[in-house]
Amino acid sequence: MIAEIGHFALILALLVALVQGTLPVLGAWRGNDAWVALARPASAMFFVLVAIAFGCLTEAFVVSDFSVATVASNSHSAKPMLYKVTGVWGNHEGSLLLWILILSAFSFLVAQFGGNLPPGLRARVLSVLGLVGVGFLLFILLTSNPFERLDPAPLDGRGLNPLLQDPGLAFHPPFLYLGYVGLSVSFAFAVAALIEGRVDPAWARWVRPWTLVAWCFLTLGIALGSWWAYYELGWGGWWFWDPVENASFMPWLAATALVHSAIVVERRDALKSWTILLAIIAFSLSLLGTFLVRSGVLNSVHAFATDPTRGVFILGFLIVVVGGSLTLFATRAPALKAGGMFAPISREASLVLNNLLLATAAGTVLLGTLYPLFLDALTGMKVTVGPPYFNSVFIPLFTPVVVAVAIGPLLSWKRDDLLGVLGRLKMVLAATVIAALATWYWLGDGPVLAVLGMALTVWLGGGALFEYADRIKLFRAPAGESWRRARNLPRSAYGMTVAHLGLALTIMGITVSGAWQDEKLQVMRPGETVRVGAYDATFKGAERVAGPNYSALRGTFEITRDGRPVTVLYPETRTYDTSAMDTTEAAIRPTPLSDLYVVIGEPDGQGGYATRIYYKPLVSWIWIGSLFMVFGGALSISDRRHRVGAPSRRRRSVAAAGTA
Amino acid sequence: MKSLRYVLPVAVFAVVAAVLFVGLSLRPDIIPSALINKPVPEFDLPPVRGRELGLASRDLEGEVSLVNVFASWCVACRAEHPLLMELGRQGTVPVHGLNYKDKPEHASAWLDRFGDPYTRTGADIDGRVGIDFGVYGVPETFVIDADGRIACKHIGPMTRQDLDEKILPAVAALRSNAEVKC
Numbered sequence: 001m002i003a004e005i006g007h008f009a010l011i012l013a014l015l016v017a018l019v020q021g022t023l024p025v026l027g028a029w030r031g032n033d034a035w036v037a038l039a040r041p042a043s044a045m046f047f048v049l050v051a052i053a054f055g056c057l058t059e060a061f062v063v064s065d066f067s068v069a070t071v072a073s074n075s076h077s078a079k080p081m082l083y084k085v086t087g088v089w090g091n092h093e094g095s096l097l098l099w100i101l102i103l104s105a106f107s108f109l110v111a112q113f114g115g116n117l118p119p120g121l122r123a124r125v126l127s128v129l130g131l132v133g134v135g136f137l138l139f140i141l142l143t144s145n146p147f148e149r150l151d152p153a154p155l156d157g158r159g160l161n162p163l164l165q166d167p168g169l170a171f172h173p174p175f176l177y178l179g180y181v182g183l184s185v186s187f188a189f190a191v192a193a194l195i196e197g198r199v200d201p202a203w204a205r206w207v208r209p210w211t212l213v214a215w216c217f218l219t220l221g222i223a224l225g226s227w228w229a230y231y232e233l234g235w236g237g238w239w240f241w242d243p244v245e246n247a248s249f250m251p252w253l254a255a256t257a258l259v260h261s262a263i264v265v266e267r268r269d270a271l272k273s274w275t276i277l278l279a280i281i282a283f284s285l286s287l288l289g290t291f292l293v294r295s296g297v298l299n300s301v302h303a304f305a306t307d308p309t310r311g312v313f314i315l316g317f318l319i320v321v322v323g324g325s326l327t328l329f330a331t332r333a334p335a336l337k338a339g340g341m342f343a344p345i346s347r348e349a350s351l352v353l354n355n356l357l358l359a360t361a362a363g364t365v366l367l368g369t370l371y372p373l374f375l376d377a378l379t380g381m382k383v384t385v386g387p388p389y390f391n392s393v394f395i396p397l398f399t400p401v402v403v404a405v406a407i408g409p410l411l412s413w414k415r416d417d418l419l420g421v422l423g424r425l426k427m428v429l430a431a432t433v434i435a436a437l438a439t440w441y442w443l444g445d446g447p448v449l450a451v452l453g454m455a456l457t458v459w460l461g462g463g464a465l466f467e468y469a470d471r472i473k474l475f476r477a478p479a480g481e482s483w484r485r486a487r488n489l490p491r492s493a494y495g496m497t498v499a500h501l502g503l504a505l506t507i508m509g510i511t512v513s514g515a516w517q518d519e520k521l522q523v524m525r526p527g528e529t530v531r532v533g534a535y536d537a538t539f540k541g542a543e544r545v546a547g548p549n550y551s552a553l554r555g556t557f558e559i560t561r562d563g564r565p566v567t568v569l570y571p572e573t574r575t576y577d578t579s580a581m582d583t584t585e586a587a588i589r590p591t592p593l594s595d596l597y598v599v600i601g602e603p604d605g606q607g608g609y610a611t612r613i614y615y616k617p618l619v620s621w622i623w624i625g626s627l628f629m630v631f632g633g634a635l636s637i638s639d640r641r642h643r644v645g646a647p648s649r650r651r652r653s654v655a656a657a658g659t660a
Numbered sequence: 661m662k663s664l665r666y667v668l669p670v671a672v673f674a675v676v677a678a679v680l681f682v683g684l685s686l687r688p689d690i691i692p693s694a695l696i697n698k699p700v701p702e703f704d705l706p707p708v709r710g711r712e713l714g715l716a717s718r719d720l721e722g723e724v725s726l727v728n729v730f731a732s733w734c735v736a737c738r739a740e741h742p743l744l745m746e747l748g749r750q751g752t753v754p755v756h757g758l759n760y761k762d763k764p765e766h767a768s769a770w771l772d773r774f775g776d777p778y779t780r781t782g783a784d785i786d787g788r789v790g791i792d793f794g795v796y797g798v799p800e801t802f803v804i805d806a807d808g809r810i811a812c813k814h815i816g817p818m819t820r821q822d823l824d825e826k827i828l829p830a831v832a833a834l835r836s837n838a839e840v841k842c
Binding site: 242273277281284288291311315318319322323327329330334373374387521582584599602604610612 | 681
């Protein structure tokens with residue numbers, strides 16, 4: 001009964017989305033105010049109906065209703081309650097439903113808090129969101145109904161993929177989806193602007209906070225995903241250039257570019273058609289990611305069970321949405337009036353450079369991800385493109401981005417003098433050279449790229465701090481004056497400083513953990529000790545322990561430093577009852593300075609166990625840096641200029657969304 | 661001419677969409693291999709570090725066997741590994757491992773950790789033997805007949821379905837000299 005209610009609510013949601021997708025935009029075109037006004041109640045209804053459907057599916061998972069096919073193939077009665085709930089989106093059908101839920105929630109928020117948007121623009125934006133919703137609802141209803149019944153119902157479910165039974169993985173899809181779907185709002189604004197044929201600073205002021213919200217969630221989702229890969233895959237690596245990781249990274253690069261180019265539209269009324277194009281591309285890349293993950297054209301362990309009919313449907317949807325919006329762009333964008341002019345050395349130009357490089361980086365990742373497919377389609381040849389391609393192409397592209405990030409904020413709008421700015425940065429430049437030389441000296445036989453990484457860290461971090469100190473005239477004005485300036489600095493300025501510092505911290509974490517890590521692989525018997533970094537790890541033994549729906553081999557390692565006890569670590573290898581797959585639970589002792597990372601493997605049959613112990617200095621800063629970026633984005637969203645003229649309730653909600 | 665650059669994005673997308681469409685009809689797991697029904701290439705490899713039996717072409721003669729191409733850097737190999745372990749335990753058919761372009765210490769640590777299902781292993785450190793076998797992606801699994809000829813090839817991680825419906829029937833057919841379909 002509950003499942004049927006959910007199914008019915010989804011069908012009703014499709015009808016409501018159809019209304020939301022057509023009437024308001026037609027009303028805005030024909031001047032029919034009643035149709036325009038329909039957008040708000042329709043979006044509320046759309047959200048409520050999808051929420052009911054999502055609630056019904058959640059209920060089916062919570063009570064383990066195995067007559068529902070999705071529950072039977074993805075859940076199990078012995079599973080802990082937390083993973084029953086997160087299991088709702090740990091499968092193809094449920095994750096699509098979550099996607100639609102978030103889409104409807106965003107469209108509801110735009111309708112509720114878009115009170116100061118021109119009614120025509122709001123109607124068009126909501127219609128575009130409604131149409132995207134129609135596409136996804138058709139997809140779910142026609143090819144992937146989450147409420148399909150099984151008769152007879154099985155006695156128990158087949159269980160969740162054990163890799164998914166983990167807090168990091170359970171919670172990162174919602175954040176990623178908030179990011180992907182958040183980009184649909186920027187996309188809707190872009191398409192609405194093309195239909196209206198008008199882009200002005202007010203438009204950019206509206207788009208930027210929504211893009212920032214999406215960007216923050218996407219950053220958080222990617223960081224959580226990479227953190228999960230770090231501690232769960234058991235290899236100490238944190239990024240594998242897997243097609244599914246790339247699927248989230250490409251929209252992130254495009255969204256990063258969009259966040260920056262929207263500043264130029266807002267402040268200088270320039271780069272309009274480029275910004276529109278970026279908004280379309282960012283969302284297109286999110287959709288493409290969905291296609292790649294669910295159609296089976298690329299092999300990936302992350303991929304959901306694939307089905308060719310789904311692939312055909314998503315491709316059709318992709319052609320309608322991306323092809324349609326790009327065609328609209330081709331016909332309408334040339335009519336957009338160009339705005340302010342600027343010289344090749346100026347803040348605008350540095351943002352253009354940043355955009356070009358980020359877009360190229362996104363294109364490079366796209367090429368690397370699709371190249372095997374291209375070659376196969378054209379010549380029938382099969383190849384795999386691995387991390388070597390991405391590393392060798394990505395580092396040269398990202399290095400100039402980082403170099404420019406330190407310079408850009410110091411340049412003034414319209415026109416500036418590069419040598420003058422570099423002259424002001426001479427202290428930072430000196431620190432960078434010292435850092436590079438020091439790294440080179442200490443590196444020993446480590447990778448030479450570490451020199452570059454440390455130089456970029458100091459250059460970017462130093463540049464960000466210098467820019468902040470420059471703004472508040474630190475040490476150049478009396479302390480009281482600096483304090484007053486610091487307090488009056490807009491939050492978006494703080495947001496930028498914090499986000500850029502975050503990038504520097506992430507680069508530092510990547511560089512140091514890669515260059516100075518210590519890795520020991522060996523077979524250990526109880527009582528044996530291995531030295532990693534400055535620590536001694538003593539293997540005390542291993543035992544079998546039972547979990548709720550798995551059994552595990554748990555090792556005990558005593559960690560000491562110079563003879564003093566530090567901690568005891570318990571790595572596990574888990575075998576789940578319902579699956580032949582083992583998972584590693586690395587035991588990690590994270591500290592701000594270094595992580596100790598211990599993994600236990602198969603016994604060798606003679607009383608020893610294969611163990612791997614890593615010492616990874618500063619590795620946590622990869623994720624701490626990401627959190628800085630998210631925090632910077634949230635600060636920027638809360639900037640006063642995004643709130644001016646908005647009702648007070650919007651202020652609260654946006655701030656809450658930014659810190660969630 | 662100026663409007664041409666506005667058309668460029670949609671033109672690029674058209675190409676991508678066309679390729680994706682072709683990609684949909686391609687099955688990433690089926691390829692015509694020029695080596696089907698040909699003898700395995702001539703090779704002789706030392707074992708993965710810490711193991712005793714190496715792998716050479718002559719080891720593939722005498723009985724039906726599987727050759728599984730794996731590497732520690734290959735995430736998808738982890739997905740099919742439990743199935744190989746199961747095969748190894750049951751002893752239905754000997755499974756040999758071709759360790760493709762891997763560091764010796766990584767390969768041996770990988771096998772220590774996840775278990776070693778292989779009867780023999782060959783450390784193909786520079787990937788030359790893999791190239792002779794026509795390997796283009798890891799993992800891959802070859803079914804070799806008793807005369808040392810390649811009977812079937814499976815691309816990508818094996819699922820239980822692949823194993824039950826394709827690989828094992830092929831092994832059974834080869835053993836009973838029936839016609840092999842794969």
